[in-house]
Amino acid sequence: MGKVVILSTGGTIAMDQTPSSPHPIPSLKGRDFQQQLASLCPSDIEISAEDIVNIPSAQMSLETIKEISQKVQSHSANPDLDGIVVTHGTDTMEESAYFVHLCYQASKPVVFTGAMRSADETGYEGLRNLVSSLRVAASPEARDMGVLIVMNEQVHSAEEVRKFHTQRVDAFQSPPYGPLGEIAFDQLYIKRRISRPVQKLEATYVTPVPLVALTADFEVTLLEAIQKMRPRGVIIEALGGGRVPPKVIPVLADFVESRVPVVITTRCGIGPVVDEYGYQGAHRDLKKLGCYFAHYLSGPRARIKLMLVLGNGFNSDAQLHTFFQD
Numbered sequence: 001m002g003k004v005v006i007l008s009t010g011g012t013i014a015m016d017q018t019p020s021s022p023h024p025i026p027s028l029k030g031r032d033f034q035q036q037l038a039s040l041c042p043s044d045i046e047i048s049a050e051d052i053v054n055i056p057s058a059q060m061s062l063e064t065i066k067e068i069s070q071k072v073q074s075h076s077a078n079p080d081l082d083g084i085v086v087t088h089g090t091d092t093m094e095e096s097a098y099f100v101h102l103c104y105q106a107s108k109p110v111v112f113t114g115a116m117r118s119a120d121e122t123g124y125e126g127l128r129n130l131v132s133s134l135r136v137a138a139s140p141e142a143r144d145m146g147v148l149i150v151m152n153e154q155v156h157s158a159e160e161v162r163k164f165h166t167q168r169v170d171a172f173q174s175p176p177y178g179p180l181g182e183i184a185f186d187q188l189y190i191k192r193r194i195s196r197p198v199q200k201l202e203a204t205y206v207t208p209v210p211l212v213a214l215t216a217d218f219e220v221t222l223l224e225a226i227q228k229m230r231p232r233g234v235i236i237e238a239l240g241g242g243r244v245p246p247k248v249i250p251v252l253a254d255f256v257e258s259r260v261p262v263v264i265t266t267r268c269g270i271g272p273v274v275d276e277y278g279y280q281g282a283h284r285d286l287k288k289l290g291c292y293f294a295h296y297l298s299g300p301r302a303r304i305k306l307m308l309v310l311g312n313g314f315n316s317d318a319q320l321h322t323f324f325q326d
């Protein structure tokens with residue numbers, strides 16, 4: 001029999017109307033899931049439950065994400081457990097799951113899940129997502145893949161998945177390669193594997209590491225205001241394959257000169273940041289400045305990575321290059 005613990009943190013999967021609130025608020029706890037799943041869950045899986053917090057994920061703090069990461073790590077050492085499921089709001093699930101993924105140092109499956117519809121809505125899919133997640137968490141095939149996100153019967157990697165729609169149940173997508181696998185009739189099918197990160201990080205991070213999305217005719221004063229915050233690092237969601245308006249270059253040069261690492265990702269959200277254009281503000285200018293590049297990482301994910309990398313004391317140019325390769 002597989003044994004899985006559900007660590008609940010809130011989100012829409014836990015939301016319902018209450019006598020005091022006609023609009024859904026976080027109310028369901030781990031033991032509610034456990035009770036509701038008793039008749040639905042495959043009989044070969046035994047569930048336990050623990051509550052960490054019960055909040056919408058817009059209220060998730062880095063300290064709470066760190067706590068989730070530490071709880072996941074400590075449950076992974078329990079020889080009686082086969083896997084771990086974390087219930088979480090979908091709005092910032094990408095960041096929490098990626099944080100835990102970068103810090104997770106064990107083989108057992110870890111699955112984040114949530115819901116797009118609250119328990120009071122027709123078509124609430126929370127229990128269905130939980131049943132699928134329990135199946136994945138109890139499955140030996142899902143070991144050594146780091147942190148997974150299971151939504152809408154699909155299995156995604158915390159390295160790739162993004163929330164792309166505000167309402168639909170298929171909000172979570174992993175372009176360009178698609179999900180790692182799926183669950184059909186309670187059977188797990190893994191079609192593609194992603195290994196756990198080679199370099200493990202402790203759940204220690206630095207702040208502030210602001211994230212800035214560039215635009216046409218970008219207001220450079222925003223970056224100048226960020227300089228006054230004394231950031232520990234800066235993430236720039238650049239244009240296309242890694243281009244910036246030329247007026248941004250002097251501010252980025254100031255960051256680099258004052259040893260504030262600048263990591264370039266793309267506001268496209270997907271794809272490498274590399275090109276061979278020769279005009280001012282193109283990728284080659286950013287490289288000459290000493291910026292780092294985060295290929296295929298969304299801005300929020302690049303931010304979590306830089307916070308953890310710096311928090312673990314990896315701040316030399318050579319070390320940063322191993323985490324953010326050209």
Ligand code: ASP
Nearest residue numbers: 011012056057089090091
């Ligand atoms: N609508 C969000 C969700 O799907 C709310 C949250 O992220 O907590 O969970």
